[in-house]
Amino acid sequence: MTLFLRTWLCLVAGFIFLPIFVSMLFSFNEARFPTLPLTGFTTGWYEAIFSDPDFWRSAKNSLIVSTTTAVIATFLGFCTAYTDYRYSFRGKSLFLAIILLPPTIPLIIIALAMLAWFSRVGMSGQVVSIIAAHTVLTAPFAMAIIRLRLSQIDESLEAAAWNLGASEWRAMREVILPFCKPAILSSLFLTAAVSFDEFTVSWFVSGLNKTLPVHVLEIVQGTIDPQVNAIGTLVFGVSITLVVISQALIFFRLQKAST
Amino acid sequence: MTEPLVSLDKVEKRFDDFVAVREANLEIGAGEFIAIMGPSGCGKTTTLRMLAGLDAPTSGEIRIAGKLMNEVAAHERDTPMVWQSLALFPFLNARENVEFGLKMRGIDSDEREKRAMNWLDRMEIAEFAERNVETLSGGQRQRVALARALVTEPKLLLLDEPLSALDAHLVIRMQGVLTKLQKELGITFVYVTHSQSEAFAMADRVVIMSKGEIAQVGTPREVYRAPRTRFVAEFVGRNNILPGSVTSSDADQVTVETGLGTFSVPGVATIGTKASIVVAGDMMQVGRGENSVDATVISEEFVGSIVTAFLEAADGTELKVQVQERALADLDLQPGSKVTLHWATQDGHLLLEET
Numbered sequence: 001m002t003l004f005l006r007t008w009l010c011l012v013a014g015f016i017f018l019p020i021f022v023s024m025l026f027s028f029n030e031a032r033f034p035t036l037p038l039t040g041f042t043t044g045w046y047e048a049i050f051s052d053p054d055f056w057r058s059a060k061n062s063l064i065v066s067t068t069t070a071v072i073a074t075f076l077g078f079c080t081a082y083t084d085y086r087y088s089f090r091g092k093s094l095f096l097a098i099i100l101l102p103p104t105i106p107l108i109i110i111a112l113a114m115l116a117w118f119s120r121v122g123m124s125g126q127v128v129s130i131i132a133a134h135t136v137l138t139a140p141f142a143m144a145i146i147r148l149r150l151s152q153i154d155e156s157l158e159a160a161a162w163n164l165g166a167s168e169w170r171a172m173r174e175v176i177l178p179f180c181k182p183a184i185l186s187s188l189f190l191t192a193a194v195s196f197d198e199f200t201v202s203w204f205v206s207g208l209n210k211t212l213p214v215h216v217l218e219i220v221q222g223t224i225d226p227q228v229n230a231i232g233t234l235v236f237g238v239s240i241t242l243v244v245i246s247q248a249l250i251f252f253r254l255q256k257a258s259t
Numbered sequence: 260m261t262e263p264l265v266s267l268d269k270v271e272k273r274f275d276d277f278v279a280v281r282e283a284n285l286e287i288g289a290g291e292f293i294a295i296m297g298p299s300g301c302g303k304t305t306t307l308r309m310l311a312g313l314d315a316p317t318s319g320e321i322r323i324a325g326k327l328m329n330e331v332a333a334h335e336r337d338t339p340m341v342w343q344s345l346a347l348f349p350f351l352n353a354r355e356n357v358e359f360g361l362k363m364r365g366i367d368s369d370e371r372e373k374r375a376m377n378w379l380d381r382m383e384i385a386e387f388a389e390r391n392v393e394t395l396s397g398g399q400r401q402r403v404a405l406a407r408a409l410v411t412e413p414k415l416l417l418l419d420e421p422l423s424a425l426d427a428h429l430v431i432r433m434q435g436v437l438t439k440l441q442k443e444l445g446i447t448f449v450y451v452t453h454s455q456s457e458a459f460a461m462a463d464r465v466v467i468m469s470k471g472e473i474a475q476v477g478t479p480r481e482v483y484r485a486p487r488t489r490f491v492a493e494f495v496g497r498n499n500i501l502p503g504s505v506t507s508s509d510a511d512q513v514t515v516e517t518g519l520g521t522f523s524v525p526g527v528a529t530i531g532t533k534a535s536i537v538v539a540g541d542m543m544q545v546g547r548g549e550n551s552v553d554a555t556v557i558s559e560e561f562v563g564s565i566v567t568a569f570l571e572a573a574d575g576t577e578l579k580v581q582v583q584e585r586a587l588a589d590l591d592l593q594p595g596s597k598v599t600l601h602w603a604t605q606d607g608h609l610l611l612e613e614t
Contacts, residue, residue, distance in 0.1 A: 154344050154346055156342045156343075156344050156346035157346050157348065159313055159333070159346070160340070160342060160346035160348075161348075161359070161363075162312075162313070162332075162333040162334045163311055163313070163333055163334075163338070163339060163340050164334075164339060164359050164360035164363055164407070164408075164411075165334050165335075165360055165363035165364055165411075166334055166359075166363045167332075167334050168334075170334075170363065171334075174359070174362075174363075175348060178348075178350045178351075179348075179349070179350060181350070
């Protein structure tokens with residue numbers, strides 16, 4: 001049974017990672033067309049994208065969008081998670097349901113709705129609009145991660161801080177934030193990764209301020225250009241690093257809590 | 260008692276429709292060790308939380324050192340608490356935990372460290388100062404919690420079942436630590452517990468609560484020998500309670516007719532009042548005497564040197580006798596054997612039914 005499960009796991013992982021791996025492979029291949037056999041090793045495609053101002057513009061946009069999104073989404077996620085932990089009020093479950101709604105809506109619908117809304121309020125095609133849209137998408141993840149952490153807190157901890165002379169704000173700073181620190185860091189990395197990767201919504205709302213995934217699509221639309229493999233490899237590298245850091249932070253903390 | 264350190268005047272606490280504490284009146288003197296005990300849900304922890312300012316009384320007045328505390332926020336009081344869960348900060352080491360209260364008071368880090376180390380030393384855990392609190396043993400964590408609460412040198416320390424998570428042998432040791440500490444510091448301890456042995460072992464006075472009301476306040480001996488209500492008589496250990504009504508009354512003695520016969524008991528009551536005679540299990544003796552009842556042995560409970568035998572009288576009343584384990588063999592208290600029990604009239608306690 002375990003053998004079967006392992007084989008199955010390898011197959012699934014292969015199915016997911018093989019295209020990415022192939023793309024990585026061809027990003028170092030001399031030939032213009034992605035065909036076997038490989039013709040020779042080159043870093044030419046990377047040199048090409050690094051000398052392309054369009055790439056740098058979109059890379060800069062992606063960086064700004066993902067870091068800003070991560071900070072805002074994590075802040076909002078923390079506030080909601082803490083509200084959920086600390087207070088009970090009428091309509092709380094409805095409140096939580098609405099907060100957690102965005103990931104359940106098809107991306108294309110969110111993207112269209114965002115585009116319509118932003119053009120109406122005169123905000124379309126700006127970096128700010130991508131940040132706003134990505135914040136909506138990623139804040140629920142941030143909240144889920146921090147909420148999980150808060151569910152492990154000893155409920156007396158905050159009261160103990162008050163009892164020892166900490167005001168509510170002080171207790172937040174000295175007890176709640178340090179306690180949530182691993183989850184907050186994890187949330188920062190994960191929301192940054194989601195935003196960095198995100199294509200659909202970015203494509204609709206970005207206008208001329210392209211992010212990297214949008215830039216990739218524009219290249220693919222016109223030509224067959226191995227530059228795409230190079231950019232794809234870079235984007236994948238950044239995202240997977242962020243996700244791995246995020247998961248490691250949660251995993252080690254949980255492991256520590258269970259021992 | 261001179262000016263009390265803590266006073267509760269008709270304090271009441273409601274949560275929506277639920278009355279957690281009702282009309283509580285209590286005065287606690289400076290330097291007293293008070294234990295508040297009762298079954299879970301009796302309001303003892305709520306009372307403690309009101310002293311700490313974590314719950315506000317719905318009505319009534321709480322004063323500490325003469326000052327009205329109702330509106331004083333928790334962080335503005337000097338009423339540190341030792342929590343049932345200990346509530347040590349897991350992201351700080353032992354010394355940083357102890358320093359927390361000093362840090363909140365804006366004391367600089369050198370002074371903080373000096374005072375924290377002093378307390379850790381006093382609690383005999385200085386060697387663990389830099390250790391993560393999660394790696395310490397239960398007893399060590401307990402000492403960190405105590406040091407953390409006492410480092411600000413309060414006049415009043417609140418303890419919420421702090422020993423409930425410890426092993427039995429550690430409980431006894433920590434009881435010793437606590438009583439010694441309280442004597443040395445001369446400050447007031449308010450100790451909430453459901454354990455009678457903890458309360459009786461340490462406290463100067465005990466407060467027994469039931470369903471949000473204070474049932475009795477007194478020294479452990481008073482509460483044990485002269486329970487004022489049936490609840491208290493049942494709650495504090497092995498009492499025999501014989502309900503009935505008063506049939507005659509002398510100057511300082513009355514007779515009560517119970518289901519098991521008519522017995523004399525010291526006390527004053529008018530004829531016809533409903534009353535019970537309470538005889539502590541250790542005052543009951545096997546044999547015939549002033550007041551005797553016949554009963555059948557049902558079972559025995561062995562607790563070290565003392566054995567409690569449970570018996571059933573003719574009308575089904577449960578009776579208890581406590582005897583020395585080494586005397587047991589001579590008494591023939593095997594389950595099923597019929598014996599006669601007796602007690603001296605002056606060892607009975609008259610309990611008038613609450614109206």
